[in-house]
Amino acid sequence: MxxxxxxxxxxxxxxxxxxxxxxxxxxxxxxxxxxxxxxxxxxxxxxxxxxxxxxxxxxxxxKKLKKLSVDLYKVYQRRGELLREYVSRFNKEKISIPFYNPETTVDAFRKVLLSDGEFYKEVTKLGYTTMEDALARAVIQIRWEEDEMNRAVHARYDPRRNDKRL
Missing domain, CATH: 1.20.5 (Single alpha-helices involved in coiled-coils or other helix-helix interfaces)
Structure with missing residues (x-):
């Protein structure tokens, strides 16, 4: 209380x-x-x-200018930036736009990804038309990236890998 x-x-x-x-x-x-x-x-x-x-x-x-959907094309994924961090920044920018255009939003989300990244290639190939679909796929990719990072960290401490039997 x-x-x-x-x-x-x-x-x-x-x-x-x-x-x-x-x-x-x-x-x-x-x-x-x-x-x-x-x-x-x-x-x-x-x-x-x-x-x-x-x-x-x-x-x-x-006077503060209203943000527009096209402003999302300025939210680039930075080299070395985790997908989780990029999606978070993109969503913060998206919710700051009062009336965003869904088609522009999905297009901007795809085009500002790192063009040599696996996620960009997949999103481009599959051609998502809604943000919900693109974000659902992003969650899967984020889980995979985080799992890979965790495996790399724990591999150093895995007793099975350090077992030096003759």
Whole structure:
């Protein structure tokens, strides 16, 4: 019971800190906008439309752009990166896209794999059309890779291999 109340208190404290930080950021942004507006040269704005256009030009770069499905083509598998790590990074990127295109997602998943890897060859040959199918096959490959790594590690300590009978 005590442990749950400690967790609740920690979550409430974190929530308060986040709200305080958000309020601070909003206040800072408001201050920047006010400074920009007061520093406009007198007579430089003739209409509301001109004010709007000038404002957008000044602050457009601070607007966060929405991610698109085509952004997944930038999530390359790195040389030496385990498939599990790559799939994890790819999925994190995929869920950050509000409305992703399933066909583009599957195509990007395949095309950004290491082209000399066994998994890339298999995915290309089988031509998966859904992410679910591609991920199901990825899980099988990940299990195999991890089993191979475990065998290599345990082979050094396997008493059957170290038995030197004459």
């Amino acid at each position: 005590q442990q749950n109340s400690n967790k609740v208190a920690a979550l409430e404290a974190e929530n308060t800190a986040i709200r305080t930080e958000n309020a601070s950021i909003r206040a800072e942004n408001q201050s920047l906008k006010e400074k920009w507006y007061t520093n406009l040269p007198n007579g430089s704005i003739d209409s509301f439309e001109q004010l709007t256009n000038t404002f957008v030009e000044q602050f457009a770069s601070s």
